[in-house]
Structure formats: structure tokens, C-alpha cells
Amino acid sequence: MQILRYETYKQNAANTEKETQLMQQNLDEQVLEIIRAVQRSGDEAAFAYTRNFDKADLSSLSVSEEEWRTAYEKVKAEQPVLFKALTEAAENIRQYQQRTKEEGFQFSPEPGIRLGQKVTPLDRVGVYVPGGKASYPSTVLMDVIPAVVAGVEQVVITTPPRSDGSIDPVVLAAAKIAGAQDVYKIGGAQAVAALAYGTESIPKTDKIVGPGNAYVARAKKWVFGDVAIDMIAGPSEICAFADHTVPASYVAADLLSQAEHAEDATSICVTTDANYAEAVQKEVDRQTSLLERADIIRESLQANGKIIICDDEDQAIALINAIAPEHLQLMGERAEEQVEKIKHAGAIFIGAYSSEPLGDYFAGPNHTLPTNGTARFSSPLGVYDFMKKSSTIYYSKERLLDYADSIITIAEAEGLSGHANAIRIRKENDNASS
Amino acid sequence: MQILRYETYKQNAANTEKETQLMQQNLDEQVLEIIRAVQRSGDEAAFAYTRNFDKADLSSLSVSEEEWRTAYEKVKAEQPVLFKALTEAAENIRQYQQRTKEEGFQFSPEPGIRLGQKVTPLDRVGVYVPGGKASYPSTVLMDVIPAVVAGVEQVVITTPPRSDGSIDPVVLAAAKIAGAQDVYKIGGAQAVAALAYGTESIPKTDKIVGPGNAYVARAKKWVFGDVAIDMIAGPSEICAFADHTVPASYVAADLLSQAEHAEDATSICVTTDANYAEAVQKEVDRQTSLLERADIIRESLQANGKIIICDDEDQAIALINAIAPEHLQLMGERAEEQVEKIKHAGAIFIGAYSSEPLGDYFAGPNHTLPTNGTARFSSPLGVYDFMKKSSTIYYSKERLLDYADSIITIAEAEGLSGHANAIRIRKENDNASS
Numbered sequence: 001m002q003i004l005r006y007e008t009y010k011q012n013a014a015n016t017e018k019e020t021q022l023m024q025q026n027l028d029e030q031v032l033e034i035i036r037a038v039q040r041s042g043d044e045a046a047f048a049y050t051r052n053f054d055k056a057d058l059s060s061l062s063v064s065e066e067e068w069r070t071a072y073e074k075v076k077a078e079q080p081v082l083f084k085a086l087t088e089a090a091e092n093i094r095q096y097q098q099r100t101k102e103e104g105f106q107f108s109p110e111p112g113i114r115l116g117q118k119v120t121p122l123d124r125v126g127v128y129v130p131g132g133k134a135s136y137p138s139t140v141l142m143d144v145i146p147a148v149v150a151g152v153e154q155v156v157i158t159t160p161p162r163s164d165g166s167i168d169p170v171v172l173a174a175a176k177i178a179g180a181q182d183v184y185k186i187g188g189a190q191a192v193a194a195l196a197y198g199t200e201s202i203p204k205t206d207k208i209v210g211p212g213n214a215y216v217a218r219a220k221k222w223v224f225g226d227v228a229i230d231m232i233a234g235p236s237e238i239c240a241f242a243d244h245t246v247p248a249s250y251v252a253a254d255l256l257s258q259a260e261h262a263e264d265a266t267s268i269c270v271t272t273d274a275n276y277a278e279a280v281q282k283e284v285d286r287q288t289s290l291l292e293r294a295d296i297i298r299e300s301l302q303a304n305g306k307i308i309i310c311d312d313e314d315q316a317i318a319l320i321n322a323i324a325p326e327h328l329q330l331m332g333e334r335a336e337e338q339v340e341k342i343k344h345a346g347a348i349f350i351g352a353y354s355s356e357p358l359g360d361y362f363a364g365p366n367h368t369l370p371t372n373g374t375a376r377f378s379s380p381l382g383v384y385d386f387m388k389k390s391s392t393i394y395y396s397k398e399r400l401l402d403y404a405d406s407i408i409t410i411a412e413a414e415g416l417s418g419h420a421n422a423i424r425i426r427k428e429n430d431n432a433s434s
Numbered sequence: 435m436q437i438l439r440y441e442t443y444k445q446n447a448a449n450t451e452k453e454t455q456l457m458q459q460n461l462d463e464q465v466l467e468i469i470r471a472v473q474r475s476g477d478e479a480a481f482a483y484t485r486n487f488d489k490a491d492l493s494s495l496s497v498s499e500e501e502w503r504t505a506y507e508k509v510k511a512e513q514p515v516l517f518k519a520l521t522e523a524a525e526n527i528r529q530y531q532q533r534t535k536e537e538g539f540q541f542s543p544e545p546g547i548r549l550g551q552k553v554t555p556l557d558r559v560g561v562y563v564p565g566g567k568a569s570y571p572s573t574v575l576m577d578v579i580p581a582v583v584a585g586v587e588q589v590v591i592t593t594p595p596r597s598d599g600s601i602d603p604v605v606l607a608a609a610k611i612a613g614a615q616d617v618y619k620i621g622g623a624q625a626v627a628a629l630a631y632g633t634e635s636i637p638k639t640d641k642i643v644g645p646g647n648a649y650v651a652r653a654k655k656w657v658f659g660d661v662a663i664d665m666i667a668g669p670s671e672i673c674a675f676a677d678h679t680v681p682a683s684y685v686a687a688d689l690l691s692q693a694e695h696a697e698d699a700t701s702i703c704v705t706t707d708a709n710y711a712e713a714v715q716k717e718v719d720r721q722t723s724l725l726e727r728a729d730i731i732r733e734s735l736q737a738n739g740k741i742i743i744c745d746d747e748d749q750a751i752a753l754i755n756a757i758a759p760e761h762l763q764l765m766g767e768r769a770e771e772q773v774e775k776i777k778h779a780g781a782i783f784i785g786a787y788s789s790e791p792l793g794d795y796f797a798g799p800n801h802t803l804p805t806n807g808t809a810r811f812s813s814p815l816g817v818y819d820f821m822k823k824s825s826t827i828y829y830s831k832e833r834l835l836d837y838a839d840s841i842i843t844i845a846e847a848e849g850l851s852g853h854a855n856a857i858r859i860r861k862e863n864d865n866a867s868s
Contacts, residue, residue, distance in 0.1 A: 082847050085840035096549055099539055107533060114784075115530055115798055120777050122811050136848055170847055206811040221659060225666045228811035232659045247863065253856040260852035287859075292851045339826060343554050350548075350828040353860060357853040358829055361844040362837060364549055365825030377556050377640040377662035379823035389813035391799030392773060394784040395792055403796060406519035410795040413516050413604060414570055417726045418694035419791040422687040425721075426787060429681065 001255075001267075001284045001305040003277045006315055009308045013322075031189045031218045038193035043200045049190040054132070055163040056185070061201040063167060063183040071169035072176045083173065089362045090141050090177045096364030097149040100382045104389075112396035117389050121151035122228075124203055125386055126195030127180070128210035129159040129171060131187055137174035138360060142367050143210045143381065144178035150386035155180050156203060158195060160187025187212075192219035196227045209381060211368070230381055234372030237266035237304075238356055239325035239345075241316055243332035244276050246352045252283035254329055254355050259300040260293040266304040268323065270316050277307045317341045324375040327356050346375045401427055435689075435701075435718045435739040437711045440749055443742045447756075465623045465652045472627035477634045483624040488566070489597040490619070495635040497601060497617040505603035506610045517607065523796045524575050524611045530798030531583040534816045538823075546830035551823050555585035556662075558637055559820060560629030561614070562644035563593040563605060565621055571608035572794060576801050577644045577815065578612035584820035589614050590637060592629060594621025621646075626653035630661045643815060645802070664815055668806030671700035671738075672790055673759035673779075675750055677766035678710050680786045686717035688763060688789050693734040694727040700738040702757065704750050711741045751775045758809040761790050780809045835861055 004012075037045040043061065050056050076083045106116035127143040130136055140157065147155045157180050161167055167185060175183050184202050186194060192212075198204030208220060209230035220229045238258035242251045255267040269280050284305075288297050310316040317338065320328060324344035332338075335350050342348055346369030347359050360367045370378035395403075404427045411419035438446075471479040477495065484490050510517045540550035561577040564570055574591065581589045591614050595601055601619060609617050618636050620628060626646075632638030642654060643664035654663040672692035676685045689701040703714050718739075722731050744750040751772065754762060758778035766772075769784050776782055780803030781793050794801045804812035829837075838861045845853035 079847075081839070082843050085843045088837075088840055089844065092543075095543060099541060100551060102536070105533055109526075109529060109798075113797075117534060117799075118773070118776070118782070123777070134849060138844055138848060224658065225655060225808075228808075249859055249863070250856075253852075253859045257850070257852040257856040260850060287855065291855060297852065339552070342552070342824065343557070345824045347825040347827060348552070350826060351830070353831045353834040354827050354829050355834070355856045355860065357841055357845055357850075357856050358834060358837075359825070359827050360853060362841045363547075363827045363829065364543075365551075365827055369825075370822075374659075374662075375822070375824070377822060380825050382823070384818075388804075388809070388811060389816065390776065390779045390809070391781040391793070391803075391814050392784060393781060393788050393793050393797045393799055395788050395797065396785070397787045400787040400789070400792060403522075403792075405515070406522055407791055407796045409516050409519045410523065410572055411791055413513075414572060415568060416691070416694060416791075418687075418691040418731065419794060421721065421725060422684075422691040422789045422791050425683055425687045426789065429683070 001281050001301045001307055003281055003307045003309065006308055006310045006319060009306065009319070027214060027218055031215055031222060034189040035193040035219060035222060038190050038199065039197050046186055046190055046194055046199055046202070049188065050161065050186055053188055054160050056161040056165045058161065058165050058185055061184050061186055063172065063185065068172050068176065068183065071167070071172035075169050075173035079170070082170065086137055086141065086174055086177055089138070090145060092362060092364035093141055093145045094149060097146045097383050100384060101149060102384060102387065106392070110399070112399040114392070114394040116392040118392055119387050119389055121153070121387050122206045123152070124154040124156070124205040125152045126205035126208045127155065127157045128191060128208060128212050128216060129157055130212055131160040131167065131171070132162070135168040135170055137170045138367065139210060140171055140174035140180070141178050144175065144180045146366065146381060146383045147386040148179040150383045152386050154203065156182040156184065156205065158184045158186050158191035158202070160191070161185035189215045189219035192216055192223060196223035207386065209368070209385065230368065230385060231370060231374065231378055234374070235264040235266060236261050236371055237268070237325050238327040238329065239268045239270060239320055239323055240329040240331055241270045241320060241338070242276070242280070242329070243271060244273055245333045246331045248276065248279035248283045249287070250352055250355070251280050251331060252287050255284060255305070256287055256291060256297055257355070257357055258327065259297040259305060260291065263296055263299040263303065265300045267301060268325070269307040270310060270319060271307065272310050272312055272316060274309050277309050280307055313338070320345070324373045326369045326371045326375065327359070329354065329356065344375045346370045346380055397430070401430055435715050435735045435741055437715055437741045437743065440742055440744045440753060443740065443753070461648060461652055465649055465656060468623040469627040469653060469656060472624050472633065473631045480620050480624055480628055480633055480636070483622065484595065484620055487622055488594045490595040490599045492595065492599050492619055495618050495620055497606065497619065502606050502610065502617065505601070505606035508603050509607035513604070516604065520571055520575065520608055520611055523572070524579060526796060526798035527575055527579045528583060531580045531817050534818060535583060536818060536821065540826070544833070546833040548826070548828040550826040552826055553821050553823055555587070555821050556640045557586070558588040558590070558639040559586045560639035560642045561589065561591045562625060562642060562646050562650060563591055564646055565594040565601065565605070566596070569602040569604055571604045572801065573644060574605055574608035574614070575612050578609065578614045580800065580815060580817045581820040582613040584817045586820050588637065590616040590618060590639065592618045592620050592625035592636070594625070595619035623649045623653035626650055626657060630657035641820065643802070643819065664802065664819060665804060665808065665812055668808070669698040669700060670695050670805055671702070671759050672761040672763065673702045673704060673754055673757055674763040674765055675704040675754060675772070676710070676714070677705060678707055679767045680765045682710065682713035682717045683721070684786055684789070685714050685765065686721050689718060689739070690721055690725060690731055691789070691791055692761065693731040693739060694725065697730055697733040697737065699734045701735060702759070703741040704744060704753060705741065706744050706746055706750060708743050711743050714741055747772070754779070758807045760803045760805045760809065761793070763788065763790065778809045780804045780814055831864070835864055
């Protein structure tokens with residue numbers, strides 16, 4: 001893991017263009033073909049792609065009630081510790097998400113005028129859960145629960161089946177714990193298309209959330225506008241700001257937990273102490289060789305692992321805000337004071353014991369976070385993602401007539417005489433009748 | 435304007451596929467070429483496209499402080515009624531938007547645990563204001579003020595210049611009233627590209643908002659992900675639910691105010707009274723011929739104008755929720771009771787005097803609203819569009835160790851042993867030292 005000074009990092013960063021979201025010819029062509037096929041042929045296309053990509057020959061796209069109940073009971077009986085952990089995590093997530101639920105309001109700026117905002121849940125939400133060889137029950141909890149808390153009537157999951165047509169029982173158990181209504185055995189761009197436009201078996205939803213591979217991400221970008229999407233997830237990153245009060249082994253372990261996600265994950269340690277930087281570097285090397293996913297970690301650290309030495313805290317904070325990390329660990333003795341200075345970060349972990357996996361799995365705040373610097377303008381997934389607002393406007397006759405001339409004046413300045421007419425006709429009717 | 439019964443409308447609607455957001459080959463190729471040119475050549479491309487599309491040969495892309503102040507003083511002196519109306523409207527918008535500002539929170543579910551949410555403004559926002567022959571000071575107020583209220587440090591406007599290189603003074607006056615920092619003379623896809631990636635003159639922003647033509651809309655879709663965007667605006671629509679207590683001339687005038695926007699605007703009147711439907715139809719015909727934009731109105735009504743007769747209120751409400759209209763006017767005597775039953779609408783205007791232009795120009799709630807049925811999942815533009823959230827997580831050593839096994843169990847179930855290691859190393863260190 002490379003150690004470098006702030007100035008060097010800054011210079012390198014300026015020369016590195018971030019990958020943009022513009023056209024990716026080959027990928028986009030494939031994704032668009034899949035989307036169009038699902039729009040055209042519905043279930044037929046869904047079955048065909050699942051045969052082709054997942055090697056699963058299904059007779060039904062949906063998980064049956066019996067299949068689901070059996071999986072749930074099996075996990076409960078055979079993996080009681082895991083079952084309990086998932087249930088505890090679900091309760092923490094529910095508790096936190098309840099706090100993020102917004103209420104509408106109404107107020108009367110003057111007699112005869114009432115303005116307000118009405119907050120209502122979406123009707124239907126689709127959650128994409130990656131599958132295949134891996135299993136992500138935590139994604140199920142994190143993405144389904146906020147929608148349920150929001151009051152969404154129908155929350156459905158799509159996840160690619162294994163080649164025998166089954167879904168990991170742990171994912172199904174998590175789906176039941178979280179409160180999903182249905183689970184469909186479909187993945188990839190075809191799942192996104194099905195959730196966006198509907199098929200015979202799969203309902204058209206209003207919003208699609210959840211992480212996925214490059215096909216899933218591009219498909220979400222394409223259907224965006226026809227349905228809502230959460231965000232286009234990029235490579236994951238961690239930034240840990242630490243000092244000598246934190247065991248270097250803790251910082252190293254947290255950096256490695258991020259690096260094991262994928263070769264393109266980014267792990268950055270920020271410190272103002274050059275000796276400490278070296279201690280962290282040594283711990284990273286020591287622990288890496290002990291970890292199962294050492295190969296992925298080495299590639300990831302080689303490409304994007306950095307320990308950056310800053311002159312002082314202010315420089316470190318400026319650096320962090322410029323990175324706008326998905327996960328930020330403020331670990332040092334001044335962590336509490338530093339929180340106030342952070343402008344851009346997906347989740348902020350405070351103190352030496354608030355390790356990233358605590359947030360990934362358990363504490364309650366969402367692990368679906370803005371990646372790749374998008375914390376500059378995006379938020380963690382939350383109840384607010386599954387609710388929307390309507391403005392309400394009431395003016396009495398008297399109040400409308402009081403302000404009629406101002407409204408007419410602006411309408412006419414914009415050349416929209418029909419708008420002016422709608423106000424004027426009420427004014428003239430009043431004059432005529434008085 | 436066609437009168438039809440609910441059943442007929444429903445059947446027709448089922449057969450009409452909404453246009454999707456998928457690839458629009460020619461348009462997308464042009465838009466991508468423009469975006470890439472601006473990414474590559476910055477100001478040089480911006481000047482060239484402005485010469486080409488707007489026929490304006492500029493020496494500077496930004497409106498000078500003097501040009502801006504002169505425009506402001508000119509409007510104030512020469513159009514005092516308009517200036518006053520814009521100032522009043524701005525105050526109403528500010529007052530309403532203040533109410534939508536969210537605060538963070540913090541709570542402690544048990545001793546040694548603190549969870550929270552931090553809410554912070556975006557750093558830089560770009561507002562696109564359409565220009566050319568038309569002038570939209572109301573767009574300036576509606577899009578700039580929520581960003582200013584949110585606390586965004588730098589709110590800039592781009593708007594296409596007239597061929598003499600000038601910007602309408604009314605737009606510049608509105609920009610000053612609203613509190614924008616800078617105005618740039620650039621429109622189209624090139625403006626969106628400049629705001630997304632920055633040029634020598636124009637700052638890279640974090641979010642781009644505001645309406646525009648097809649080029650602007652597609653460019654926003656393309657840069658989405660690299661920056662945030664508000665929404666992809668589609669054709670505008672109004673739905674007015676009225677009964678015999680409302681003068682038919684009012685309903686007709688409101689429908690026409692929507693129809694004058696564009697040929698693809700949609701104006702729908704919903705009623706349970708067949709006689710009333712005919713009265714509205716007659717008023718629409720009578721008033722149309724009196725309006726300046728009668729040609730656009732006739733085309734719009736021909737294509738998308740409908741008076742739909744429902745059997746009863748419940749059916750009408752179901753219809754409205756299925757349409758999810760941008761603007762909903764509940765005008766009849768049961769308007770107040772009906773508000774509660776509305777699930778999907780951008781803005782709800784209550785009563786016979788809350789005419790749509792009141793909301794477009796004056797009342798305070800935003801006129802940038804979800805169109806084309808997207809009120810199913812989107813909200814009016816608001817302060818919340820210019821702020822984002824960061825989760826905060828603090829666990830003490832004791833609490834982390836209490837729950838360490840649950841976290842480790844889930845991490846291992848997902849095959850992420852590096853995650854498990856980050857928790858385990860703290861647990862083992864504690865065991866070793868105790």
C-alpha cells in the first residue's frame with residue numbers, strides 16, 4: 001500500500017479523469033437489446049435470458065409461497081445464530097429508518113391562504129439483489145426495510161437463480177424477515193427491464209433499487225425516467241482518518257474489509273503522522289496474507305490503496321471533502337469535533353470501534369451509499385427514497401383577487417396570455433357580479 | 435375537446451403505450467457529440483456551438499457585473515409592476531421553501547450507541563433557463579430560490595443568449611432577486627455539458643436543474659450519474675376535477691392555460707355530471723378563439739384534450755391517481771375531502787379560485803413538477819433537491835464487542851472474511867489485553 005504526501009496525491013488526482021457515464025457502446029447495445037426484448041416478449045424473454053445467462057431452466061419466475069416458507073424455516077432451524085443476527089439487524093434498520101420518515105405540513109401565511117406538502121409512499125418498488133455464486137442477505141434487509149417503513153404496498157425482489165433454479169435460502173429468509181411481498185428468479189438487465197415495464201408474471205414497479213453488475217447498472221440508467229432508480233452504484237470506497245491513539249491493526253483491518261469487495265475498490269488512510277502511516281502499511285501487509293480474498297485485496301490495494309500524509313487536520317478534512325468518500329471513518333481522538341467539518345460523505349463512522357462492517361450489516365443506517373464521489377450530491381438509501389411529495393395550494397376568492405394583478409403581470413411578461421386569462425376571468429366575473 | 439365516458443377512456447389508455455426513455459438514435463448521437471466536444475475543448479466548443487445554434491458571437495460566456503446591474507436597474511425603473519410582482523413571488527417562494535428544509539437528527543438507542551443523520555447543502559448548482567425568443571423569469575425564481583434556501587454556496591444560471599449576445603433583462607433581474615451568483619450565456623446540450631464537466635469559464639457543478647428542449651433533456655439524461663439532475667421533464671399536464679358549483683368558464687380557462695404551453699400538453703377535465711361536461715366543452719370553444727395562442731391550443735386539445743365523465747367520485751379519484759397528473763385542480767364542493775384520497779399528483783390546487791397560474795407564478799410551492807405520470811415516484815423541486823444526507827454511526831468499544839458475533843456471523847454468511855476480520859481483530863485484542 002503506497003504512502004504518499006498530500007501534495008503528491010493532489011497532483012496525481014488532478015491528472016486522473018474519472019470515468020464518465022457517457023455511452024459505452026458494446027455494453028449499451030447488449031443492454032438495450034435485452035430491455036427491448038423484455039418489453040416486447042415479457043415472460044418469454046425473461047425465461048430465455050435466464051436459461052442463457054444463469055443456466056437455469058425455470059417453469060415459474062416467482063418463488064412459490066411453499067418454497068419461500070420452507071427456506072425460512074430451514075434457516076431458522078439450521079442456522080439459528082445467523083437467523084438471530086439477521087433478525088436483530090432488521091430491527092436496528094427498522095428503528096433507524098423510522099426516524100427518517102418525513103411528515104407533510106400545512107401552514108397559513110395569511111387568512112384565506114393555506115399551503116402545504118403531502119407526503120405519500122410509492123405504490124410498488126422493485127429491489128435487485130445480486131445472486132449467482134454469492135449471497136447478500138444484508139442487501140435484502142437494507143433495501144427492502146426502508147420501503148416497507150415508507151408504507152409501500154408492494155415490495156418485490158428480483159435475484160438471479162442458481163443453475164438448479166433455486167434461490168439461496170438465506171436470501172429468502174432475509175426477504176421474509178424484511179417484509180417483501182414476492183421474490184422473482186431473474187437477474188441482470190432482464191430483471192431491470194421486467195421491473196420497469198412489467199411482464200405477465202412480474203409487476204411493473206415505480207422505482208428500482210439495489211446494487212448489481214455492469215449490466216444491471218447500465219440497464220438502470222436506461223430505464224431511468226420511465227421509472228425511478230436509487231443511484232448508479234460505482235466502485236466502493238473507504239477513507240479512514242486516524243492517529244496514534246488508534247491501533248494500526250484496526251485501521252488496516254478496516255481498509256482491507258473494503259479492499260476485499262473488488263479489484264476496483266478504493267481504500268484510503270489519511271493521517272498527519274508519518275510514523276503512523278508506516279505502522280498501518282506494515283499491518284496491511286501482515287493481515288493481507290491471512291485473509292481468504294488476499295488476491296483481490298492485493299490487486300485492489302495496488303491500484304487504489306493509499307496512505308496519505310497531510311500537514312494538519314484542516315488539510316486532511318479538505319482532502320476528505322474533496323474525495324467525498326462512501327464510507328468515512330473518523331477514528332482519532334478528535335473524531336467528534338471533526339464530524340462537524342465534514343461536508344461530503346455517505347456514512348460517517350465515529351471512533352475506533354465503529355468499524356465499517358458494523359454499518360454494512362448491523363447498526364441500522366443504510367449500507368447502500370453514494371459511491372465514487374457522488375456523496376457530493378447523493379444520500380444513503382432511506383425511507384425518503386420510497387416516498388414523494390405533492391404540494392397543496394388553497395387561495396380563497398378574496399386572496400386570489402388581491403393578488404390577481406401580480407399573477408397576470410408575470411404571465412404576460414412570459415407571453416402566456418392563456419395563463420393571464422385564467423386569472424382575469426375570475427376577476428372580471430367578480431366585477432360583473434358586484 | 436372530446437367528451438368521453440370513463441370506460442372508453444380507460445380502454446383507449448390501455449392501448450396507448452407511453453413513450454419510453456430508451457435510445458433516440460439521431461438525437462442521442464448529436465447530443466453525445468456536443469457533450470464530448472465540450473469535455474474536450476471547453477470554452478472553445480462553448481463559443482462555437484453558441485455561434486452555430488444561437489447565432490451569437492460572444493467575447494465572454496459570462497454576464498458581466500455591469501451588464502447584470504444595468505438590467506436589474508432598468509427593469510426596476512421601467513417595469514415597476516412586473517418588478518414588484520417578481521419580488522412578491524420570490525418572497526412567497528422563499529417562505530414556502532424554508533418550510534421544506536430538513537434538519538438532521540441524532541438518537542441513542544442504548545447507552546454507548548449514537549446514530550444520526552447529518553444534512554448538508556450541495557456546493558455548486560447549475561440552473562438551466564430556457565431562452566431565445568421566450569423569457570421565463572418564473573423559472574429563474576422557482577429553480578434558484580430553493581437552492582439558495584438550502585445553503586448552496588454557488589448557484590449559477592445558464593441561458594441561451596439572443597443573437598445580439600444579450601440576455602433578456604427581465605431574466606437577469608429575476609436572477610438577482612433570486613440570489614444567483616453568476617449567469618452564463620449558453621444554452622442547449624452544450625450548457626448541460628459545461629455544467630457537468632466544467633470549462634475554463636463555467637464551473638463544474640454538482641447538480642443541474644431546470645427545463646429545456648429535447649437536446650437539454652437528453653443531455654441531462656446522459657450526464658446523470660456524473661452529476662445529479664432534477665428530473666427529465668416531459669410534456670406538461672393538468673387534470674381538473676369539477677362539479678356544477680364551479681363556473682364552467684373557470685375550468686375551461688384553466689384547461690386552456692395548460693393547453694397553450696405546447697402542442698403535446700395534456701388538459702383533462704374530470705366530472706361526474708354529463709351536463710356539466712357539455713358546459714365546459716362550450717366554454718373551451720368560446721374562450722379558445724379569444725386567445726393569442728389559439729393555434730397551439732387547438733392542436734393540443736385535439737391531441738390530448740379530454741373531458742371524462744365518471745360514474746362517481748371514487749371512480750374519478752381512481753382515474754386521477756392512475757393519471758398521476760402534474761397539476762391537479764380539485765375544484766368542486768368536496769375538494770377538501772378529496773385531497774386525502776389523492777395518492778399521486780405533483781401539485782394539488784384546492785377550490786375554484788386556486789387556478790394553476792397561481793401556482794405557476796406566485797403562491798410559493800414550486801412549479802417544477804413531475805410530468806407525464808412521474809408523480810407516481812417524483813416530487814416537486816424543493817430544498818431537499820439541494821441537500822443531501824450523511825449517516826453517522828458511533829458504537830463504544832463495549833457495544834461493538836456486545837454485538838461482534840452477530841456482525842461476524844452475517845459477514846461470514848456473505849463470504850466476506852475481511853469484514854469479519856475487522857470486527858474480530860478488535861474482539862481478540864480486547865481478550866488479549868484483559
